[in-house]
Structures are given as structure tokens and as C-alpha cells.
Amino acid sequence: MSKLASLENIVMEFGAIRALDGVSIDINRGEVLGLMGDNGAGKSTLVKTIAGNFQPTSGRYVFEDQDVRFSGPADARRHGIEVVYQDLALCNNLTAAANVFLGREPMRQVGPFRVLDKKLMNTRSAEIFRELKSETRPADLVDRMSGGQRQAVAIARTRLSNSKLVLMDEPTAAISVRQVAEVLALIRRMKEQGLSVILISHRMPDVFDVCDRVVVMRRGSKVADKPINQSSPEEVTGLITGAIKTA
Amino acid sequence: MSQQDVSDMNVDLLKRHDRSLLRRLMLTQEMWIAIAIVVLGLAVSMISGKFATSGNLMNVLQNACFIGLMALGMTPVLISGGIDISVGSILGLSGVTLGVLLNAGAPLPLGIAGTLAVGLVFGGLNGAVITLAKLPPFIVTLATLSIGRSLALVVSDNQVFYEFGTATESILALGGGYTLGVPNVVYALVAFIIVLHCLLTMTRWGRYIFAIGGNESAARLAGISVDAIKISAYAFSGLMAAISAIFLVGWLGAVTNAIGTGYELQTIASTVIGGASLTGGFGTALGAAIGSILIEVIRNALLIAGVNPFWQGTFVGGFILAAVLLERIRSLRR
Numbered sequence: 001m002s003k004l005a006s007l008e009n010i011v012m013e014f015g016a017i018r019a020l021d022g023v024s025i026d027i028n029r030g031e032v033l034g035l036m037g038d039n040g041a042g043k044s045t046l047v048k049t050i051a052g053n054f055q056p057t058s059g060r061y062v063f064e065d066q067d068v069r070f071s072g073p074a075d076a077r078r079h080g081i082e083v084v085y086q087d088l089a090l091c092n093n094l095t096a097a098a099n100v101f102l103g104r105e106p107m108r109q110v111g112p113f114r115v116l117d118k119k120l121m122n123t124r125s126a127e128i129f130r131e132l133k134s135e136t137r138p139a140d141l142v143d144r145m146s147g148g149q150r151q152a153v154a155i156a157r158t159r160l161s162n163s164k165l166v167l168m169d170e171p172t173a174a175i176s177v178r179q180v181a182e183v184l185a186l187i188r189r190m191k192e193q194g195l196s197v198i199l200i201s202h203r204m205p206d207v208f209d210v211c212d213r214v215v216v217m218r219r220g221s222k223v224a225d226k227p228i229n230q231s232s233p234e235e236v237t238g239l240i241t242g243a244i245k246t247a
Numbered sequence: 248m249s250q251q252d253v254s255d256m257n258v259d260l261l262k263r264h265d266r267s268l269l270r271r272l273m274l275t276q277e278m279w280i281a282i283a284i285v286v287l288g289l290a291v292s293m294i295s296g297k298f299a300t301s302g303n304l305m306n307v308l309q310n311a312c313f314i315g316l317m318a319l320g321m322t323p324v325l326i327s328g329g330i331d332i333s334v335g336s337i338l339g340l341s342g343v344t345l346g347v348l349l350n351a352g353a354p355l356p357l358g359i360a361g362t363l364a365v366g367l368v369f370g371g372l373n374g375a376v377i378t379l380a381k382l383p384p385f386i387v388t389l390a391t392l393s394i395g396r397s398l399a400l401v402v403s404d405n406q407v408f409y410e411f412g413t414a415t416e417s418i419l420a421l422g423g424g425y426t427l428g429v430p431n432v433v434y435a436l437v438a439f440i441i442v443l444h445c446l447l448t449m450t451r452w453g454r455y456i457f458a459i460g461g462n463e464s465a466a467r468l469a470g471i472s473v474d475a476i477k478i479s480a481y482a483f484s485g486l487m488a489a490i491s492a493i494f495l496v497g498w499l500g501a502v503t504n505a506i507g508t509g510y511e512l513q514t515i516a517s518t519v520i521g522g523a524s525l526t527g528g529f530g531t532a533l534g535a536a537i538g539s540i541l542i543e544v545i546r547n548a549l550l551i552a553g554v555n556p557f558w559q560g561t562f563v564g565g566f567i568l569a570a571v572l573l574e575r576i577r578s579l580r581r
Contacts, residue, residue: 074470085468091461093461102465103470104470105451116450116451
């Protein structure tokens with residue numbers, strides 16, 4: 001597996017608080033990385049650093065063999081880093097296709113006017129949903145969709161651009177069991193297409209179901225980083241709570 | 248089950264059928280309001296023969312247009328999740344501006360340009376204060392409702408204008424005249440229904456208005472310039488109030504500084520009755536226009552039926568409640 005990005009000795013300080021205390025992580029292409037840790041362990045800070053929301057106080061961030069320092073999420077997105085937000089950031093009153101293309105709508109010329117190319121948006125969205133093997137229909141309102149379908153819409157947004165790394169913040173936190181299975185299948189589909197995924201989750205079964213590797217954070221430091229098949233839910237629980245110091 | 252395909256899990260989707268055209272029509276608020284207008288019209292016609300005369304119907308239509316134009320302006324504001332209660336005062340201020348300009352001898356095109364500019368700028372300032380100072384639209388436009396009405400007094404020096412210089416004939420013809428037997432303002436309303444409908448359904452601007460009303464933070468995350476879009480919505484509302492002012496002044500043949508007082512309530516009522524959501528995210532151009540016609544039909548019907556006009560507000564309020572309840576019921580059925 002080739003390396004997509006790496007963080008080397010990242011420190012993030014907010015005033016006197018050191019949220020990340022020298023964290024180093026490699027992110028490989030086509031790998032699903034599970035990021036676990038208790039509240040306040042530094043997961044969100046780490047993800048926001050990767051996504052360009054925060055600039056690290058010190059440390060090196062290498063993306064595709066280049067040192068990067070993103071000015072913001074838009075800058076990171078230009079490099080191919082997409083975030084699927086926990087609240088999904090969808091407009092319930094718009095269709096699936098409208099949400100997928102929100103902010104980057106294709107236009108077509110009608111006489112002197114440039115109008116939304118709804119047909120292209122629908123067909124392209126349908127293609128992406130097919131790729132994701134989701135039954136989501138482009139013309140349906142997001143308002144009437146299940147949690148799994150909403151997740152598919154949010155993920156489809158990341159597939160429009162040439163994204164390489166998708167950060168998913170608790171995608172299975174507030175949905176039913178059946179929908180969780182749908183979301184995990186979507187993550188597998190992204191992996192099959194060569195994307196790297198970082199899955200932030202509290203749900204042990206999800207991480208062990210879908211991830212290749214697990215990283216555990218505690219109090220701003222990385223306490224474990226190992227292939228998922230060499231770990232166990234018991235060990236990870238111990239690492240999160242501090243019962244096990246490192247692994 | 249880990250590698251199982253997900254497509255077979257969406258069984259609930261397979262049970263859904265596409266709705267027929269008729270059922271889809273029945274689900275639109277516009278359709279219900281149109282039915283209400285017809286039923287009301289038929290009922291009044293049975294009470295009095297005065298309602299269903301071409302003269303009276305044309306009169307109802309013309310009266311509805313002044314509020315209708317403003318309701319079209321209100322529609323994008325409501326869809327974006329805002330509200331503009333200053334439109335009556337904007338109409339007043341721009342109407343007085345028109346009176347002052349024409350009275351001072353300005354030619355009609357200049358007078359119209361000045362009037363439109365006042366509406367556009369006033370509305371734009373509403374939007375700028377709401378977005379840049381991050382204040383609630385209700386409070387900001389409540390303040391500018393007061394400011395606008397006061398400025399109308401200042402500008403007019405409490406005078407009534409009925410002399411419009413060289414433009415007298417043309418402004419009266421524009422606002423009160425007919426083309427092919429139909430009042431000019433009706434053409435304006437129809438034209439703006441089409442314009443707004445296209446703006447809302449076919450342009451990025453329209454799409455973003457809906458997106459902001461649906462989930463403002465999502466719109467921001469998608470890279471939409473939310474503030475600029477919102478400011479433009481309020482500017483559009485101001486512009487439509489100014490356009491309404493031009494026709495209203497021509498129709499009345501005089502400008503007092505009280506012109507348009509209380510119109511904001513009828514305007515918002517029309518837009519809401521026509522299906523726009525006060526919480527944002529929904530609304531149509533046609534709905535706003537039909538809503539304004541319903542309100543005017545209620546007013547006219549009560550007059551003709553001999554009901555004390557003091558009851559008008561009660562009936563209009565009842566229809567607002569009915570419209571909001573209808574929307575609630577429809578969203579539950581979906």
C-alpha cells in the first residue's frame with residue numbers, strides 16, 4: 001500500500017491547552033483507518049487539522065509527497081480531502097441531486113441565459129449512487145430519506161471532485177441498525193475505488209467490521225496504531241480508557 | 248453479513264409509487280387556494296349578482312396586483328428563512344420619491360429610475376444589516392419599517408402630491424390604464440411571476456435561496472456566498488415594493504405619505520397562504536400571486552355580501568391559519 005499522507009509529530013496548542021501532543025500517523029491509499037478515543041482525546045482536533053480547519057502549532061503534514069499547510073477546508077478540498085460532516089450538512093428541502101451538486105452546479109446555455117442543467121445533475125448523481133450501490137434516487141427530496149440514504153448523498157458529494165481522502169465523523173452515530181449496514185457498505189465501496197477513508201467512531205463493531213487499521217488516541221497522544229486483525233475490541237476499550245497504556 | 252450488498256435492504260423504497268399528475272397537482276398549495284377562490288366566488292355570486300361582473304372581477308384582479316407584486320418580492324426572502332416587514336414603508340418611501348421627483352419636473356423615466364433605486368437600496372441595506380450585523384430579520388425590518396415611514400414624511404414634508412408635471416398623463420396611464428381591456432399592472436404581475444419562477448427554479452441564485460432556507464450552514468460549507476445571496480433577496484423585495492409603488496401612484500393619481508401603510512401584513516399573508524414557509528425552505532412565485540388574489544377576493548366578497556368591513560381582518564387571519572394548517576397536514580401525509 002502506498003502512502004497518501006503522513007503527519008509527523010503534530011502539535012496543536014490552543015493557548016495553554018495542548019490538544020495534540022506530537023502525533024504521527026501515516027495514511028495509506030485505499031485504506032480505511034479507524035480513529036477511536038474518548039471525548040476530549042484529540043480525535044476531532046486531529047481530523048480538523050487534516051481537513052485544514054486548523055493549522056498545527058508545529059509538526060509536518062505531508063500530502064502526496066508535498067509539505068502542505070492548508071489555509072482552510074476549501075484549500076484542503078482542492079487537494080482532494082473531503083469531510084462528511086456528522087450532521088451531514090444537507091438541505092432537507094432539496095433533492096438528492098441538488099444536494100450532491102450544491103455550490104458547483106453545472107449550467108447550460110438557453111438562448112442568452114445560463115440555466116441549471118438539472119438533467120446532467122440527475123444523470124451524474126444516478127451514476128454515483130449506482131457506483132455506491134445505493135438505491136437513492138436523484139429526484140427524491142432528502143427530507144424523505146433514511147439515514148443510510150442521506151449518508152449516501154453526503155458521500156456522493158465527495159465523489160464529484162477527484163477526492164483522495166474522505167474523513168467521516170461519526171457517520172453511524174444516530175441511525176438504525178439496518179442503516180448502519182448500508183453506511184458500512186458505502187465505506188467499503190469507497191475503499192474499492194481506491195479512496196482512503198478515516199472513520200471516526202465510538203462504535204466498536206463498526207470499526208472492527210470495516211477498518212483495516214485502528215488508531216487510538218488518549219489525552220492528545222496516539223497510544224495505539226495497528227492492523228485491525230492484530231487487535232481486539234477488549235484491547236481497544238482498554239486503550240481508550242487507559243487501562244492499557246500502549247499497544 | 249459484512250459483505251452483503253445493501254441494495255436489497257431498501258425495501259421501503261420499492262413500495263413507493265410515482266404519483267399521478269392529478270395527485271401531484273392536488274398536493275400543491277396553489278391548487279387548494281385556486282379552489283378556495285372559485286368556491287368563494289361561486290358562493291358570493293349566489294348571494295349577489297354584483298360579484299361576477301367583468302368590471303368587478305377586473306377590479307379585484309387589479310387591486311390584488313399591487314400586493315401581488317410585493318408578495319413576489321417577499322417570496323425569496325421567506326424561502327431563504329428571513330422576513331421583511333418593512334415593505335409597506337419601502338412602498339411609501341419610494342412612492343413619495345416618485346411624487347417629489349415628478350412634481351419637481353423630472354421626466355417619467357428618471358422618476359421611475361429614482362423610485363426603483365430607492366427601493367433597491369433600501370432593501371439592500373435591510374439585507375446588509377441583517378447579514379453583516381447578524382441581527383434577526385424581524386427586528387431589523389421592524390426598525391426600518393419605522394425608519395422608512397419617517398423618511399417618507401421627511402422627504403414629502405407631509406405634502407400630498409397630485410401634480411406630476413409633464414409626466415402626469417403618462418404616469419396615470421401607466422398605473423391606471425388598460426391594454427387590450429386588461430389593467431397594465433396585471434401584465435406586470437404576470438411578467439414578474441414568470442421572471443421570478445425562472446429565477447427560483449432555473450438559476451443558481453434560486454437554488455441557493457432554497458439551500459440557505461433549508462440549511463444555512465450546509466450552504467456555507469458548500470462554498471455559497473450566503474451573505475451576498477441574502478442581501479440580494481432583500482434588495483429584490485425592496486425593488487418589487489418600488490415597482491408596486493409606481494403602479495399604485497399612477498392608479499391613485501396622488502401620493503400621500505401614508506401610502507402602503509399596513510401592506511406588509513397583507514403581503515406576508517399572501518405569500519404564506521400561497522405556500523411559502525415562514526421557517527424557510529419552501530415557496531413559489533405562482534403561490535404568492537394566487538395568495539394575493541385570494542385575499543382580495545375575500546375583501547371584495549365581504550363588501551359585496553354586505554358584511555361589515557371591520558370583519559375583513561378576521562377572515563384574512565382565518566385563511567392564514569387555514570393555510571398554515573393545510574401545510575402542516577400535507578407535510579404529515581408525505
